Amino acid sequence: MRFSKKKSSNKKEETLKVSKQKEEKFNIGFELSRNRLKEGLLSLFGKEIKINKNFLEQIEAFLYQSDFGITVTESLLRKIEEASRKLPITNYQDLSNILREEFRERFARNNPEIPIDSHKPFVLLVVGVNGSGKTTTLGKLAYFFAQQGKKSLIIAGDTYRAAAIEQLELWAQRAGADFIKNPDAKNPSGIIYEGVQKGLHDQTDLLLIDTAGRLHNKANLMEELRKIVRVIQKLIPDAPHESLLILDGTVGQNGIVQAREFGKILPLTGLVVTKLDGTAKGGVLTAIHEKMGLPVKFVGLGEKIDDLLPFDVDLYVDSLFGKMD
Numbered sequence: 001m002r003f004s005k006k007k008s009s010n011k012k013e014e015t016l017k018v019s020k021q022k023e024e025k026f027n028i029g030f031e032l033s034r035n036r037l038k039e040g041l042l043s044l045f046g047k048e049i050k051i052n053k054n055f056l057e058q059i060e061a062f063l064y065q066s067d068f069g070i071t072v073t074e075s076l077l078r079k080i081e082e083a084s085r086k087l088p089i090t091n092y093q094d095l096s097n098i099l100r101e102e103f104r105e106r107f108a109r110n111n112p113e114i115p116i117d118s119h120k121p122f123v124l125l126v127v128g129v130n131g132s133g134k135t136t137t138l139g140k141l142a143y144f145f146a147q148q149g150k151k152s153l154i155i156a157g158d159t160y161r162a163a164a165i166e167q168l169e170l171w172a173q174r175a176g177a178d179f180i181k182n183p184d185a186k187n188p189s190g191i192i193y194e195g196v197q198k199g200l201h202d203q204t205d206l207l208l209i210d211t212a213g214r215l216h217n218k219a220n221l222m223e224e225l226r227k228i229v230r231v232i233q234k235l236i237p238d239a240p241h242e243s244l245l246i247l248d249g250t251v252g253q254n255g256i257v258q259a260r261e262f263g264k265i266l267p268l269t270g271l272v273v274t275k276l277d278g279t280a281k282g283g284v285l286t287a288i289h290e291k292m293g294l295p296v297k298f299v300g301l302g303e304k305i306d307d308l309l310p311f312d313v314d315l316y317v318d319s320l321f322g323k324m325d
């Protein structure tokens with residue numbers, strides 16, 4: 001009895017530790033964005049605030065600069081005005097509470113979970129333009145799922161750059177994932193077919209497939225992606241089970257254009273926004289989520305293997321607008 005009690009309290013402590021770590025990662029990752037939003041507002045107005053024209057104009061400017069986009073910015077401003085008519089907003093804490101409510105509503109249906117137990121192997125494909133963070137994200141994902149006791153096989157589907165294959169192999173080693181490559185092949189179909197066969201044979205939990213982001217031209221790239229999907233479906237007709245678009249958060253809302261292009265080729269199931277640690281435009285993921293209606297599954301908050309976190313709206317709002325100390 002005493003033993004089991006101890007065990008459960010250890011478990012509680014462990015859960016608390018993990019959530020504290022997540023909070024810290026979000027806080028560090030969104031520091032540049034928070035400097036603009038929370039610190040920007042506090043330095044202008046202090047902790048005591050008054051909702052008036054000047055305040056609304058300033059917050060509007062900050063929201064635009066953070067790349068929330070027109071629709072989200074206007075809706076946030078409307079919420080602040082409405083709320084302040086009901087009950088006076090007199091301090092920064094009230095304001096951040098209102099914003100938190102608004103973001104919770106916005107992301108209410110944003111389920112970041114990836115149902116990896118629904119298929120075996122579960123096939124996950126990453127797509128996106130060159131440099132967006134596909135290869136890095138795939139390595140981080142293998143590590144993320146390894147923490148849950150799942151074994152991944154990573155398939156090097158970007159066969160155009162030798163360096164890309166090496167980079168991916170290194171990530172696979174770090175994550176303890178299996179890896180399959182064919183450095184001599186020009187087109188990825190062969191290695192992807194082989195990889196899917198291997199995954200089926202080994203009863204791997206997850207197949208993580210990397211793809212190229214740049215070919216001679218856009219039409220070629222898109223044609224190749226179509227082909228990749230066909231090759232996968234020859235062996236697993238309902239795969240890929242998850243097709244994630246990887247977007248570089250520092251690029252801002254141009255990501256929306258990319259999302260539309262890729263969405264024409266294959267049904268995207270979610271977004272991963274990377275490099276958010278390198279930008280003050282942390283609002284961009286809200287803008288893209290709003291425009292595309294796609295769930296934000298993960299956020300990339302650094303270059304280390306554990307710097308990829310499932311999107312969490314509360315941590316996001318707190319790390320942008322901050323809790324008051």
Ligand SMILES: Nc1nc2c(ncn2[C@@H]2O[C@H](COP(=O)(O)OP(=O)(O)O)[C@@H](O)[C@H]2O)c(=O)[nH]1
Pocket residue numbers: 128129130131132133134135136137213246274275276277278299300301302303307
């Ligand atoms: N700071 C930071 N850098 C990242 C993140 N994700 C990827 N990168 C970097 O972005 C660069 C391009 O990433 P890569 O995975 O090769 O992109 P790919 O061409 O889409 O495969 C690399 O230098 C990565 O280290 C992130 O979340 N934060």
Ligand SMILES: [Mg+2]
Pocket residue numbers: 134135136158164211
């Ligand atoms: Mg790559």
